[in-house]
Amino acid sequence: MSDLVIARSLFGTTMGFHIIHATIGVGLPLMILAAELLYQKTKDIEWVVMAKRWTKAFAVLLGVGIPTGTIAGMQLSLLWPGFMEVIGRVMALPFQIEIYAFFVEALFMSIYVYAAERIKPWMRIASLVLVALGGLASAVLITNVHAFQGTPAGFEIVNGEIVNVNPWEAFFNPSFFVTATHVAVSAYVVGAFVVAMVAAYKMLRAEHGSRIYRFHQKALTLSLVIGGIFSLLTAVNGHESAQMLHKYQPEKLAGAEGLFETQSYAPLAIGGVTDRESQSVKYGIEIPWALSFLAGNRFDTVVKGLNEWPESEWPPLFIHTLFNGMVFIGTFLILVAAVGIFWKRFLKKDKYPKWLLWLYVASGPLAILGIEFGWIFACTGRQPWNIYRMLSTAESVTTQTNLGPIFISFIIVYIILAAAAIFVLLHFFKKNPVHKDLDRATGGNGQLFSSNT
Numbered sequence: 523m524s525d526l527v528i529a530r531s532l533f534g535t536t537m538g539f540h541i542i543h544a545t546i547g548v549g550l551p552l553m554i555l556a557a558e559l560l561y562q563k564t565k566d567i568e569w570v571v572m573a574k575r576w577t578k579a580f581a582v583l584l585g586v587g588i589p590t591g592t593i594a595g596m597q598l599s600l601l602w603p604g605f606m607e608v609i610g611r612v613m614a615l616p617f618q619i620e621i622y623a624f625f626v627e628a629l630f631m632s633i634y635v636y637a638a639e640r641i642k643p644w645m646r647i648a649s650l651v652l653v654a655l656g657g658l659a660s661a662v663l664i665t666n667v668h669a670f671q672g673t674p675a676g677f678e679i680v681n682g683e684i685v686n687v688n689p690w691e692a693f694f695n696p697s698f699f700v701t702a703t704h705v706a707v708s709a710y711v712v713g714a715f716v717v718a719m720v721a722a723y724k725m726l727r728a729e730h731g732s733r734i735y736r737f738h739q740k741a742l743t744l745s746l747v748i749g750g751i752f753s754l755l756t757a758v759n760g761h762e763s764a765q766m767l768h769k770y771q772p773e774k775l776a777g778a779e780g781l782f783e784t785q786s787y788a789p790l791a792i793g794g795v796t797d798r799e800s801q802s803v804k805y806g807i808e809i810p811w812a813l814s815f816l817a818g819n820r821f822d823t824v825v826k827g828l829n830e831w832p833e834s835e836w837p838p839l840f841i842h843t844l845f846n847g848m849v850f851i852g853t854f855l856i857l858v859a860a861v862g863i864f865w866k867r868f869l870k871k872d873k874y875p876k877w878l879l880w881l882y883v884a885s886g887p888l889a890i891l892g893i894e895f896g897w898i899f900a901c902t903g904r905q906p907w908n909i910y911r912m913l914s915t916a917e918s919v920t921t922q923t924n925l926g927p928i929f930i931s932f933i934i935v936y937i938i939l940a941a942a943a944i945f946v947l948l949h950f951f952k953k954n955p956v957h958k959d960l961d962r963a964t965g966g967n968g969q970l971f972s973s974n975t
Contacts, residue, residue: 526916528925529601532932534901536594538894539936543587543943545893548661548706549713550580551631551654556744558650562643568737571959576717577635579947584631586943593932601925604918605908611684612677612692613670616663623663627656661709662702666693668900669701673770674909700759700766707755708896712889714749715855718742719886722879724956730873734956742874742882743866749885750859756852761816768817771910772826774903777837778845779813780806781827788813788825793846796839801829803842837903844899851892858885 523531554573561569595617599606609617630652638646676692678685721742728735767775775781780796780803781788790813794806814823828836858881865871865878874882904910908918 523926525923525925526919528929529919530915532925532929533594533597533601534898535929535933535936536590536597537897537901539940540587540590540594541893541897542890543583543590544661545709545712545890546583546716547580547587548657548709549711549716550576550583551650551657551713552710553713553717553745553748554580555647555650555654556748558647560744562647567963568740568960571737571956571963572741575951575954575956575959577631578950580631581635582943582946582950586939590936590939600922601920602908602918603920604913608677608684608909608913609667612687612689613667615689615693616666620660620663623656623659625656627653627660630656658706658709661705665701665705666695666698669697670695671907671909672701672900672904673697673766674912679912696770697766700762704756704759704763704896707752707759708893710752711749711756711852711855712893714745714752715882715885715889718745718749718882719884721745722874722882722885725874726876726879726883733960737956737960739874742862746859746862746866746882749855749889750863753852753856753859757856760849760852764816765818768823768825771904773828773831773835774837774841775817776826776828776830777839777841777903778899779803780839780842781813781825782829783827784824784830785827786814786822786824787811788817788823790816791842794842796842798839835906837905841899841903844895844902848892848895848899851888851895855885855889855892858882 554576557569557573557576560566561573598609630649633641634646634649634653638649641649670692673696674692675695676688676690718741721738724738725735725742728738764775767778777796779788780791780794782801787810789808789810791803791806791808794803796802797804811821813825815821817823817825858878861878862874862882865874906914906916908915
């Protein structure tokens with residue numbers, strides 16, 4: 523492996539690991555807030571027990587997300603000095619504001635955890651709202667740097683010098699709102715289906731009709747409603763993202779669909795593998811005219827093919843597979859959420875069949891895998907550019923060599939962190955099962971929020 527490939531692999535591995543915790547860290551507070559709101563409305567003690575238990579899981583994941591996020595920031599400076607030179611001059615605002623967003627998130631989560639019984643109900647809700655907003659702001663601000671990489675604005679490079687810098691124009695670059703929305707809704711999808719995964723697994727192990735079964739059934743129903751809503755919003759936003767790519771990064775859209783020749787009435791390729799030699803998508807299913815409509819809301823929209831650019835500027839052709847995987851998972855999550863809601867709400871069935879519960883168990887890992895596919899697609903599809911059409915990845919990488927041992931060391935660190943997080947979560951919830959939390963919460967000897975502290 524060349525030093526450039528090792529540098530990309532090292533940073534990609536760091537982000538691939540960090541994004542799991544960061545995404546759940548954005549999505550889970552919304553679930554906690556929803557459970558708390560339901561408790562305040564119904565005074566059903568089970569909702570607040572859910573909120574408390576999810577808060578504990580959130581704290582553990584946050585404890586892993588913070589150091590991996592710090593590592594990612596350090597690697598940006600050490601591995602990509604050329605990129606950081608531009609960011610420091612043009613796009614420092616998101617990093618600066620993100621510090622305050624994280625401060626808000628951490629401060630009000632502490633208030634919710636340690637002072638919930640000492641403050642009024644509206645203050646508890648306000649604390650969770652600020653936790654959710656702080657986590658969302660952190661994700662959006664950091665992702666805005668990625669949006670800037672794809673649609674740079676607010677500066678020019680003249681004779682190797684950065685000139686005409688406008689930080690706010692760079693901040694509100696053309697893809698900011700589309701990208702920020704996609705990050706938000708997809709994170710809420712992940713948070714909801716991670717909860718659905720756990721709830722469905724516990725329902726499979728519990729006796730139907732028991733107190734534990736009903737408790738997890740409530741959690742599953744809530745997660746399906748929230749997950750279904752945001753899955754639909756992700757699909758709508760995906761259409762906007764495709765149109766953004768058509769306008770600003772047409773070769774990425776062409777690579778995503780394996781389109782080599784520029785054409786109107788362009789077909790949409792579903793599945794299959796992009797073949798460079800035949801310049802086609804093998805084994806795929808083509809939907810006539812659909813890509814043109816997706817790109818411009820007209821069947822006669824002209825979509826540029828990869829042959830418009832030299833092959834050295836093509837993105838890797840495997841991004842077609844990543845794009846299809848992301849779309850398949852999103853569609854799957856919409857369907858399973860709809861089936862669950864229909865089963866419970868319209869058919870009035872009190873018991874979910876085992877095959878459906880196993881689909882919900884699978885929905886959590888699939889939602890996380892969808893995030894990984896989307897992130898890799900977004901970053902890899904921009905290659906060979908670090909900042910699109912302005913700074914190549916090769917120009918921005920460090921001149922330091924011998925990165926291999928560092929790469930291996932960080933892989934070991936991430937394995938240890940993952941194992942530690944899983945061990946702590948399993949140990950804590952094994953020591954504090956649901957029935958004990960419910961007994962503590964309904965007993966007259968302790969505060970409601972003192973369970974699990």
